[in-house]
Amino acid sequence: MTPGHQQPLKLPDELAHIIAAFTPSNPSDDRSKAYLVLSAFCQGVRQSNSSQQSDGIDPATRALVKVFSPFILQRLEETNENDVIVGASFLTALFQVDWQAAASIFQQETVLELIIDSVELKPSIQLSVQVAHLLGQASGYKPSRLAFSPEAITWLEHARNSKDSALRAAAAIAAIKLAKGSVADASTDPLSPNNDSKSTNVDGLAQVMKELVIGNDSDTSSLADAVEGLAYMSIDPTVKEDISRDTILLKRLFSLVPKRKSGGAPDSSSTILYGILVIITNICSYRPQLTEEQKQMEKLRKMAKNSGTETADVLEKDDKVKGRVKRVVGAGAMEVIALAASQTDTVGVRVSIGTALLDIVTDKENRGKVLQHGGAKILMGLIKKATSPHATKGNNTPLDIVHLQPIHALAKLAITASPVQVFGPNVGAIYDAIRPLSVMIQHSSATQLQRFEGLMALTNLASASPDTASRIAGSEGLLNKVEMLSLDDHPMIQRAAVELICNLVVGSDQIFEKYATSKTKLQIFVALSDAEDIGTRLASSGALATLLSSPSACNELLSLQLDRHRVLPVLTQLIDPSVIPGEEAESHPGLVHRGVVCARQFMLGISEKENREQMCKEAKEAGLVDALSNVVQDKKTDLEAVGVALEVLKYLGNSRHK
CATH class of the missing domain: 1.25.10.10 (Leucine-rich Repeat Variant)
Structure with missing residues (x-):
């Protein structure tokens, strides 16, 4: 059934079964198929409801909420634990497929209350883990974060101390996302106080995540949560520095990368892979280059902060980042990147790989290793x-x-x-x-x-x-x-x-x-041969020397000299600046060589007698003859340049007597 505007939107009978398809007890393949079906349905609704939003909610979100909300509430209101797990797991999946609809349902007055009541009345590990996963998904979006109650936050704090590793990991990642998201919300709201106390709630969580990664050999779900938690926390300079120095943790993390391509659903293996790439990306991240205005704003920000932020600023300096990159690459990051690139085709993974590789190759010392691991092929x-x-x-x-x-x-x-x-x-x-x-x-x-x-x-x-x-x-x-x-x-x-x-x-x-046939382009080369930057002068005069092997270029340059009288002075400047009054620059071997070749090509390329005589006269006036003579007399000049200079001097001498 295709959803439309003319009749109430209903969930097709063949899709009603997917409500219960996301519970952990279902096979992974079935959950993968359910994700695809749910995603296709939500996309179809959005395509059919593309009109402008009203009352702050777009028509597609309103339509999806109207369809899914009764099913979810019906399950959450039951006293049977399996029904609650069905409702919570479906809402968790909906967050991953269409977060706008999921957040709208999560914000409904009784939803969070029913969820927290369920884990307080029936606190089994399976249900608690599923609720922690749901709260973790809801923590990722500002609208649903605003719906969190004190009871939900208190429950998460208790769940973080559970003896069960899966619950501890799921609750910890939810707490991390909620704390960091709340700080981000405050920083973007000028009317909201900057409550730094929320950020302190995650102190020690990085260590918890590390222990869960290193000590977990079987539970892929809690591993995925722990890796995701580290990915969130690795934004912090102190955490990324700590991870980069923990060889055991890096070795364990990199060993978790799946050896084969995962399916289309957001399962544990794909979550782990993406999380590891994000950790690598964050650890290798250099500070962005700031404009002058941004630099001034940064100074004001630092002045307003307390001295406790100085450590973080030091850890973000380029030399510190360079050290982190070297350690992570040495631990096998390139093997992870190569493997991920070969088996995953999601936009998020591709962006993470591209970002990480850019930061890795910023240091020239790493480029050889990147090439050894097929870096150019990966980037292409x-x-x-x-x-x-x-x-x-x-x-x-x-x-x-x-x-x-x-x-x-x-x-x-x-x-x-x-x-x-x-x-x-x-x-x-x-x-x-x-x-x-x-x-x-x-x-x-x-x-x-x-x-x-x-x-x-x-x-x-x-x-x-x-x-x-x-x-x-x-x-x-x-x-x-x-x-x-x-x-x-x-x-x-x-x-x-x-x-x-x-x-x-x-x-x-x-x-x-x-x-060679463009007077305008040759004029630009002449002008750039007199540029302040040595490299620019070398390149311009080199191009000029090459082009002057063409008679057309010689004729165009002759016309330019006759019009503006700037060609010969520039060639003189290239060969020996000291012959020009007021010029104190020293000769550059590369410029000398290019200058004498240009002089030879240009002067010998003049065919008409009248023009030859005129150019010989202007060469003398420009100081070109003196400059060439100095080249011949300078014992430091290479023999090839001396030979060319002698040839030009001989030509000028003969031309004056003809």
Whole structure:
């Protein structure tokens, strides 16, 4: 039956059986199928009720509550324990499938009262564990957190001290989520007092979670709760530092990763896997780079806090994070990530893997280990799943910002080693990397660091082969973006953009011809050859030296010199700045070599006598002759540059006497 607007929504007879399908006594396969059926039904209701919400509740949520609430209340009102377990387990499952509907039911006046009464009147372990799981799910969402009563919180406190490991774990994770969620609620509500006392309720819970993980060999349900609890608590700097130093705990955690792909339902194995990945991600997480305004706000925040927060701030410094990453990688984190990537296809797992790998490869020392464990292949798999054939087109790409993280991690790997070492001998893998790197550079939300390292990665790839360079040059919208970035205010981005263009000029005949015949583009190279940044000058003058092997480029540059008279002074500056009045900079070997090659290509490429004579005159006036003479006389200059300089001097001398 398809739910609609014209008649009251009812739960189909064939679906009524799933109300009792989520109890722990049912086989795992049956629960998995029930999750799929429940999810499909809820999605169908939401698709059929897509109108605007009213009274703060959307029509789909209201419809689902109307259907499920009577069934749940009917079970919770019974005195039979099995009925209560059915009602509580179904509401727990509904939180995992459609939390809005579940939270609305949980907030109803009698629901929580019935639940707490049931465990106070019939406190069996099975029922208590199921109620603790339900409270744990409800603790994850603000609307249902607000419905928690003092009696529910008191019961959780008692359950945390139970001798039963499953109940202790389930109650502890509920307490953690409730405490952290309550603090988050207070921080986002300007009218709510910042009650730090709630956060102290979780003191010692990390140790409880650790003991449950290390000492539990059979109960996968309590293990899943303990891992989830550690995942929540590993956000705290002191906890993540402690976990990273606990070799026994890490070894145990990593051994829990399932060795085969789990089913579609949110069972214990998938929960454990995701929890372990979140722990790795949190431990390896670096502090985000702050803007100047954010830095000032951070200073004010620290001033307002007490001195007890200083320890946490110290533990979040880059050197501390670097140490944590090294310890976790040494304990086998990459094996866990590789295994998870091969067997799981959920968005949450993919995002966690991409985030963790980005933080891991931030330290260059870890990149070799990441490559050894197939890191580039893992990242390419994540990127492929995050995009579709029509997903990216220039700056209008719909790619989520979070999916830039695996691309950024791939860029860091591509910078580190040769393309073959990163992607293997299959050139197809190199070609596949071009598009996502191009997308990241052009993405409107990309950071300066992402653009810079994306440019560097493509520069490295462009050196792999002429075909690779041509493919990079042909990537949609990329070249225009790179040309804009070559004029960027940030010197590092400008340098990286010019270096990429230089490699494309060398590697691609199409790009060579495009730039060699453009006076405007040659003028930009001349200007950038006089930039303040040495790297930019090296790349620009290198591209200029390559382009001037073309007669077309020589003619365009001659026209530029005749119009603006800036070409020869710039070449002189490259070769020997000391001959220019007021210039105190010293010669740079790389710039000297590029300068003399540019001078040779340019001067010898002039065919008409009148132009030759004019250029010889302007070369003398610009100080080029003196600069070349100094190169010949300087014993430190390499012999190749001396030979080229002599050739230019001979040409200038002969041209003056012709």
